[in-house]
Amino acid sequence: MGGLILFIFYGSILFFILTTALRVKKCIDAPVHLHWELYKGSSIYESTEWWTKKEITFGEKLWSMVLDLLFLREFYHRNRRFWYPLYLFHTGLYLLILWHAWLFIRAVVADIETASIFGWVWGTFSTLLTFIGGMAILIMRMRDEELKVHYPPVHYVKWVFLLLTLIGGVYAVDLHFKSSIPSLLKYVREQVTFADFEHKLRPAPAPALHVLFASVWLIYLPFSHVYQLFFRYYHYLRWDDVPNRKGGEIEKRVREHLERPVTWSAPHIQSGKQWREVASEMQQPPILDSNR
Amino acid sequence: MKAKRKKIRLQDISLPTDEPLITIRADDLMPLPPPLAREEKKDPYPSLSEEQKKRYESSLDGVSALSLPKPRNKEEEEKLVERFLRGLEKLLSPNDNWLFWQPLIQSLESCVRCQTCSDACPVYLSSGNQEIYRPTYRSEILRRIINKYIKKRGKILSKLTGDDIELNWPTVARLAELAYRCSLCRRCAQRCPLGSDNGLIGRELRKLFSQEMGIAPKELHESGTVQQLRVGASTGISPEAFQGMVEFMEDEIEEKWGRRIKIPVDKEGSDILLIHNSGEFMSWIENPVAFAIVFEAAGLSWTLSSEIYGYEATNYGTWYDDVQLARISLKQVEVARKLKVKKMVMAECGHAHKGLIVIADRILLDEMNFPRESFLPLLEELVCGGKLELDPQKNNFPVTLHDPCNFVRLMGIVEPQRRILRKICPQFREMEPHGVENYCCGGGSGFAIMSSMNFKEWRENISSRMKLKQILEAFNDVLDPGIKKYVCAPCSNCKGAIRDILASNGLWERHSIYYGGLVELVANAMVAMKKPFIDWEWH
Numbered sequence: 001m002g003g004l005i006l007f008i009f010y011g012s013i014l015f016f017i018l019t020t021a022l023r024v025k026k027c028i029d030a031p032v033h034l035h036w037e038l039y040k041g042s043s044i045y046e047s048t049e050w051w052t053k054k055e056i057t058f059g060e061k062l063w064s065m066v067l068d069l070l071f072l073r074e075f076y077h078r079n080r081r082f083w084y085p086l087y088l089f090h091t092g093l094y095l096l097i098l099w100h101a102w103l104f105i106r107a108v109v110a111d112i113e114t115a116s117i118f119g120w121v122w123g124t125f126s127t128l129l130t131f132i133g134g135m136a137i138l139i140m141r142m143r144d145e146e147l148k149v150h151y152p153p154v155h156y157v158k159w160v161f162l163l164l165t166l167i168g169g170v171y172a173v174d175l176h177f178k179s180s181i182p183s184l185l186k187y188v189r190e191q192v193t194f195a196d197f198e199h200k201l202r203p204a205p206a207p208a209l210h211v212l213f214a215s216v217w218l219i220y221l222p223f224s225h226v227y228q229l230f231f232r233y234y235h236y237l238r239w240d241d242v243p244n245r246k247g248g249e250i251e252k253r254v255r256e257h258l259e260r261p262v263t264w265s266a267p268h269i270q271s272g273k274q275w276r277e278v279a280s281e282m283q284q285p286p287i288l289d290s291n292r
Numbered sequence: 293m294k295a296k297r298k299k300i301r302l303q304d305i306s307l308p309t310d311e312p313l314i315t316i317r318a319d320d321l322m323p324l325p326p327p328l329a330r331e332e333k334k335d336p337y338p339s340l341s342e343e344q345k346k347r348y349e350s351s352l353d354g355v356s357a358l359s360l361p362k363p364r365n366k367e368e369e370e371k372l373v374e375r376f377l378r379g380l381e382k383l384l385s386p387n388d389n390w391l392f393w394q395p396l397i398q399s400l401e402s403c404v405r406c407q408t409c410s411d412a413c414p415v416y417l418s419s420g421n422q423e424i425y426r427p428t429y430r431s432e433i434l435r436r437i438i439n440k441y442i443k444k445r446g447k448i449l450s451k452l453t454g455d456d457i458e459l460n461w462p463t464v465a466r467l468a469e470l471a472y473r474c475s476l477c478r479r480c481a482q483r484c485p486l487g488s489d490n491g492l493i494g495r496e497l498r499k500l501f502s503q504e505m506g507i508a509p510k511e512l513h514e515s516g517t518v519q520q521l522r523v524g525a526s527t528g529i530s531p532e533a534f535q536g537m538v539e540f541m542e543d544e545i546e547e548k549w550g551r552r553i554k555i556p557v558d559k560e561g562s563d564i565l566l567i568h569n570s571g572e573f574m575s576w577i578e579n580p581v582a583f584a585i586v587f588e589a590a591g592l593s594w595t596l597s598s599e600i601y602g603y604e605a606t607n608y609g610t611w612y613d614d615v616q617l618a619r620i621s622l623k624q625v626e627v628a629r630k631l632k633v634k635k636m637v638m639a640e641c642g643h644a645h646k647g648l649i650v651i652a653d654r655i656l657l658d659e660m661n662f663p664r665e666s667f668l669p670l671l672e673e674l675v676c677g678g679k680l681e682l683d684p685q686k687n688n689f690p691v692t693l694h695d696p697c698n699f700v701r702l703m704g705i706v707e708p709q710r711r712i713l714r715k716i717c718p719q720f721r722e723m724e725p726h727g728v729e730n731y732c733c734g735g736g737s738g739f740a741i742m743s744s745m746n747f748k749e750w751r752e753n754i755s756s757r758m759k760l761k762q763i764l765e766a767f768n769d770v771l772d773p774g775i776k777k778y779v780c781a782p783c784s785n786c787k788g789a790i791r792d793i794l795a796s797n798g799l800w801e802r803h804s805i806y807y808g809g810l811v812e813l814v815a816n817a818m819v820a821m822k823k824p825f826i827d828w829e830w831h
Contacts, residue, residue: 030397031390034614035653036492038482039728043704045649048669049635074485079408146407150302150432154452225404225486241704244653244661251657258657262615263388264503265378268518269615279618279655 003201005208009191012215019222032253035244043241055241070094082147085140089133095126107188119181123173131166134159158220165213168206176206300423305433305466306458310345312354313424313466320420322757325764327771328797336419336753337746344745349465353424356745357472358509360465369461372505376464377441379504380434383496384442391614391655395489396496399481400435403428403488409480414731415473418757427480427490430470433457434493468507471497475739475755476611477697477732495737498612508612512738516608517616521623524600525570526608531598537573538596544581548815550822555584558631559595565633566594566667567605567624569641569784571741575831576787576808579640582815582825586671589818590679595633602627605644606784610651611737621652625662635663637670640809642698642783643736650703668699668782671811672708675715681819684716689776691717691813692766694759694790695730696783704728709782709810716817723762731758733781735789748792756793763790763805773804776828782810800830 044050067073072090075083099122106115138159141147177183187207190199203211221227244250258276265271270278297320304313318333340350349360363369382388383396409427410416416425423429436457439445450456457463471494478491501507520526529537538555546552556562566587572579580596587594597603601623609617625648628636638645649664656662674680693713699705706727713720725731733740734756742751767777779794781787790807799805806828816825 027394029386030394031386032654033394034391034655035650036392036395036489037650037703038478038489038701039704039706040482041704041728042706045666045703045705046669046708048665048673049663050665050669051663072485075406075408078483078485079406082406082408146410147405149407149426150405150428150454152405152452152454157452225402244656246658246661250654251661254654255657257390258655260387260390263382264615265375266503266506268506268513269503275618278615280622281619 005203005212006200008215009211012218016218016221020227023222023227031257032250035242037241044243051243051245055243082140085133085136087133088129089137092126092129092131092133095122096130099123099126103185103188104192107185108192112182112185112189115181115185117181119184120173120179124170127166127170131163134162134166138163161213161216165210165217168210168213172206172210176204302429302433302436302454303457306460306463307351308460308462310351312351314353314422316353316419316422316754320422321753322418322420322761324757324761325768327803328760328764331797337749340745348745349469350745351462352466352469353422353473353750355469355747355750357742357747357750358468358507359744360468360507363461373459373461373464375505376500377459379500380438380442382504383500384438389496392492392496392499395492398487399431399489399492400438402486403431403435403484404486405432406485408485409483409488409490412479412483413474414477414479414734414758415475415755419754424470425473427474430467430474430497431488431490431493433463433467434497437463467497468501471495471501472509472739472742473755475697475732475734475736477736478701479697479729479731482701482728495611499614502613503615509738509742509744511742511744512608512612513616516606516738516741517613517620520601520604520606520608521616521619524602525604526606527570527574527604529570529573529603531600531603534573534598534603537577538598541577541581541584544577545585548581548821548823548825549585550820553584553588556595557598561632562593562595563634564592564594564670565602565628565631565636566596566639567636567644568596568603568639569606569644570604571606571784571788572640573603576784578812578825578827579809582809582811583639583667585815585818585821585825586674586680586811589820590674594637595631597627597631599627599630602631605638605641605648607644607647607652608738610643610647617647617652618655621648621655622660624648625656625660625664628662629659635665637665637667639667640782640784640787640811642696642786645705646698646702666699666703666705667811668705668708671814672712675712675814680814682716682814682817683819684718684817686817686821686824687717687813688719689778690719690721690767690770691778691780692721692723692763693726694723694733694763694779694781694786695726696781696786697730697732697736698783700730701728712810712814713780716813721766723766731762733759733783733786733789734793735785738785740785740788740792751789752792752796756789759790760793760797763794763799767803767805771803773802776804776806778813778826779805779807780810780813781807795830806830 044053044055047053072083072087075086141151173179173184259274261272262269262275262278263271270281300313316336318335321336323329337355339354340356347361348356349362350356363372386393407428413427419425436454437459439453440450440456441459474491474494476491476495478489481489481491516526519528523530538557542553542555566583568580607617607620609620638648645666691713693709734751739751739755763779770777779790781790787807794800794805794807812826
């Protein structure tokens, strides 16, 4: 049993890293798409000869992304009622992720016995925020007529499982480790340093269960909406105002696509020819579709 | 009292019946403010005739935008469903659909079903929150069809991730119509906290139907892009007819301005090639006339083109077909290159702006990557930079501005038009909301020119309803018919849609609410005009 948990835990970490890498690769490999843009306000097109103007920098985009992720600004402006529980949940979650990172680092780099109660306060506070936010979201998702629309059943399972994971965490920290940060750090150190393998193969049920739950989340995370939020800001996605400049990267990438065949089958398309040929085709065939 | 409405589920899209999923009644509609608040209520659109019902698909909402013929037999139905699936596969392939693959996948994968977008949609709100018009309705159906038929998820996972949608001919036929119940204003996309673009999903569906199955509204395809590629303009205007119109414009200019000018046509090496929506020459020739007066008065080096493709800014491909979009864009740029002008300036046509300046930007390579810009910043320079002698008192009547979606939300041109109006219209007042938060005129994405069977009534009473409400609210303190009022709509299609809602509600006759473009107001304010440029004659 312990071996299985170990396999799932380390396996999930590996899975998380690999899947994330694949998702990033998919994003980078995606063909450059046409300039299909939305604007929050004035753009360079308000200027004559806009092509001589400087577009928004990557730093500005990054800053905008950080603010959006931290404060869920879009929800704040567009759906305030839903923002309250979402904000509690995400703030708690971010703090909880940071807390776990702190646990891993603290367990290795400093003396465990000197760890103060601050670590416990941080973890408990974050868990509480996440739990209250998550519970509120689940209740809203179950009761609010709008939020129920098209919401797939599996997502209710997800929220319940998330709350169980949080309860499992509290159980492990406060009952198994008796709210002792040094005990918790000792356990984490064993995991990180691969020390005491025998101990690992016979884990105590409480931390083992929590580790198992965490593994499931690691497997899920690369498919979650939080990831989508990140990819939205990828260089060629929304809020991207990069004009095609002669001799530039966009032109280079588009040129490759123009050599590809057009595969669409409607009569006016002239399937099979290259994009370049089809786009510059002068003749328009009859519209009649013989299959209709 | 309102009748209790039947609850529409996602699975209803595949109901094997000819009966529409919904029938919208007068009581369902979003109420309008005075003076239309107490008008006798009538249903928004008439039923199709029995003959039409027998021949064409209308099982979505009893409306036919596509005149889609019913398949003759089961075999034909199956064949069409199969073609839809092949098209869907192509839509989801980065090789076949490289032009929009990334934003489409992002939009399909990122929706969290928070429904924040629903309250942003003018069609959904105007119809009284009809479930099938909810921006996520068509997207969610498509998502579930993809999960089941393309990703081939098993039964249990399909059940867990959502209800099963059966892909049959009724599903395909209703989706085809549903793709034309969204005006692609993308207000929902602007609202989406996750960046999911339901407008784009609607457009991609249109594209699937056009590029794979040859299904598109006649007004956009046969009489639109195909005609434009054949004869040079979607209105069918030939180069010879265009020359005749230019002569007529010169007469008009002489009458209004008191000066006889020669409108520059095909003048090589000019700074500017000005391209109008050719609908302006047919329906609102005062708009190109006003441009000519203003450009001549400012001493610009400019020209029109009488070359085939050179006097038509429209590109309906923007709304439904990437191939037609690319073909027309290339033809238009080619004209400018041949004329050796310094830049192309798009006149008052919203989708032509977005289509040629923004969307086509990444298919115009090398020498085809030709400078293209909007008329708005240029006009602002002329008006606010003191290049014209203007008297705002000539425009001393209430004016409100309709923001074409393509200028504001889809292009970020928000302020120049306002700075112009503040300078020349003392009684300028904003609609609410405005700017990037504006509502579509209801004629976007081709709706303004589509009139198949009862579609025009659907547009006037549902998709344009929010705009009608905004216009009435903007003028609520000056409804007295003795006060002439002006809705400034600097886009040809928007102008057409606004004309129709003002006409069908008798708002010109009863309350003197008129409409027109932006440059007409500039010409009207010019001190040198012999006669008032705006003649307040309904057309």
